[in-house]
Amino acid sequence: MRRIYLTTLFLVALLGISTGFAQDPVLSKQEAMKLALENNFGIKVARNQVEIAENNQSILNAGFLPTLTANAGATYNRDDIVVEFPGQFDENGQPRPDFELNKAEAQRFNTGITLDYTLFDGLGRLYNYKSLQEQYQLTELQARETIENTLLQLFSVYFEVARLTENVNVFNQALRISRDRITRAEYAFEYGQNTKLDILNAQVDVTNDSINLLNAKQQLANAKRDLNVVLNQNLNETFAVDTVVNFIPRLELDEFIATAKENNVALLQTEKNLKINEYDIKVSRSGYLPSIGLSGSYGWNLNQNPPSAFFPGTNNTTFNMNLGARLTWNLFDGGSTAIRVKNAKIAFENQDLLKKQIELEVDRDILNALNIYENRLAIYAIQEQNVITNENNFARSREQFQLGRITSIEFRQAQINLLNAQTNKNLAKYDAKLAELQLLQLTGQLLNIEL
Template sequence: MFSFQSFLRVIILVIISGIGLFHAGQAQDTLGLDEAIQLGLQNNYAIQIAHNESAIAENNASLGNAGFLPRLSANISKSRSVEDSRTVYSEGSLPDREDENAESTTTSAGVSLEWTLFDGLRMFTSYERFNELERLGEQQARLTIEQTLQEIIIGYYNITQLKRSLNALENTAEISRERIRIAETKKDLGSGSEYDLLQARADLNADSAALIRQETALKDAKIVFNQLLARDSQTEFAVVENIPLDEQLAYTDLEQQMLTNNVQLTAARMSQEIAELEVKEVKAERYPEISVNAGYNYNKNESGAGFLAFNETNGINYGITASVDIFDGFNINRRIRNAEIALKNQQLALEEQREVIQANLDSDYQNYINALRLVKLESENLTYAERSVSIALERFKLGTISSLELREAQRTLVSAENRLIEAQYEAKVAETNLFRLSGQLTGEGAGE
């Protein structure tokens, strides 16, 4: 049977080869996405709990739990008593008897076997249901893995987004420092004003404050990410600073993959099948139950009082039992109706799940397409903003534009960089959601 551990290994290998985000030449302390995923799959508490719950479902899927196998039991006992007894017989029959501290010992041992031969085929249905529950447990474990992978990927690129925004602010602060240097030089030469210098310093302070806030946001995001990987929240690490995007996702392919491989849909179908089996199990109680039994018993009694001083018996017993409920207060009928209602609920839940997932696919795909468009647009805007700042800085040196105009060019650049980073992050989030909805996030169909 395909084990949970094997499944994890497959996921790790598929993600490493499929996502391909480990870059040669990275700094030694850089945490690649593939490494983060391995740590998460190995250490995340939710995945470990899901593993254990899946193992419980696997253990329950046995012939013995379904009722196929016989039940064999053995017992042995020995008891001893010390009693005073006085016996008075009818007149003239036997002399009266009085015993003090009479010891009696009883020893018994036995072996018994009971085996149900027929129970309305309920044991077959139960075994099938336990196997379905085992498969459902595997799907629920995979769902936990998918959710954890999604959180890891999105959390990782959120840190990338925050780090790139921090870099953009650092570049802006560097321009502000250059602006102060130019303003000081102009003031010393008599061509600048105190106002321009003070404004440049105030703007640098504003940039420094924004840097502090961004550094705090980045630190908080790393703490949350470390907790997701179940490691020390203060562990320091760097991330790659690019957000690769798959720009070739087709809606029809995603929809087909979703209908066949989505883990939630697969689990809902299994829940419906389990509900159908539960109806059959209850209906089987209407049929008679036939069982055979056999056993061996041994008894020995030793008595210090009474007529029998010693008695010993041993032997085998066997038989067959057939039983059927003639009337049980209509409880079986009630339970059948309840099981059929539960089945109807599972059918409705499946339809609802299908509609919800379809709606999520439509929404996420539209977000994905729009985000890709924004990435292209904002990439062009960033190029224009970078050129504008370069020109503005040169003109500021020459004194042809004011410090306010240079500051406005800086703001435009920061805004363009942040919009591009945000668009790339939104595209990656939508892409990750689409992979999860189509059952491709773990690299294989969940229904297999």
């Protein structure tokens, strides 16, 4: 008995210490969204992918511009030459002497530029450029999908923090009521109105409520760390959250659902992929057409030659310019172009089938999400009414308990019923809001509404 009493005192003291800190600043939903959009690792990676796609869709990557190449070179050569004249005589009839040339240096320098430009390549560049633009827009849609999924993850954790925050308040209230029971039981025992058993029952209930409160606070601390991970900030960052939840009017939801096919990110991605496959067919067909190009070059050469046995040294300087045109037509490439065109058409057909499948799945997902949302909203309304009923029942039970007309066990049961009703209402509220957010994502409106 003494052990239970000491344990109760310890838990009460611990909870008193833990609730004595200053109030944490409130992290609003809008601020949480802002932090996630700025700091979340997944969103940063998605934005980098968009930047890569934007670079790729530039005209600098499409092959429309000419190529200009510069080149330069220099060579150096040194020779030591001995020329013999066997069987030859000079004018005096003497054998002709050998000719020696030491350190004969030759130098050559050249520089030039070459310009090459493709005037026509069967329209392959044009359709490839358009395909790159579609790929850029597809990457933007993929980044949007990443942002939407991250925000769903964010609010899933944010609302869990809010739910646990409200649960902590509920358990705090239950603990205060149980503490008050101990005080009343001790006074009643002193005046001989009840037995020691009532005090022990109250102490057991305080112990249980203290443990429930400690567990709820631990879960809340863990959930806050999970939220800090999503926000990419210090894991020990402390804050409070907004527990107010507003639901979108049904009429507005119906408008979102009616325009879901124009805004759903998965459907928009399938349309972009279909357009890319269409351009792939046209790029493949460009292999049937000729290629026409122009080329030009301009160069400068300097050759410095040493003297030889028969010729003096020379310096030759040359300037040259070259202009040309070319026509290339692959009349038959073994059938590879025809195969590429056929495969591109099959890929287009597959993408079209995939689009139809995703359309059907999105319709199903929206209907399921709407039914889940309506069901959870109805459960929340029932739980709200259940809390009111249990509050009235608890108030009556408290009056009857104070008058001695019901036992402490009956009073405790009324308290537990109220506690369960309050925590169930908290769960139903945030479950309904998450179901609404999932429905908004499917309709493509998650990023367009105020939470």
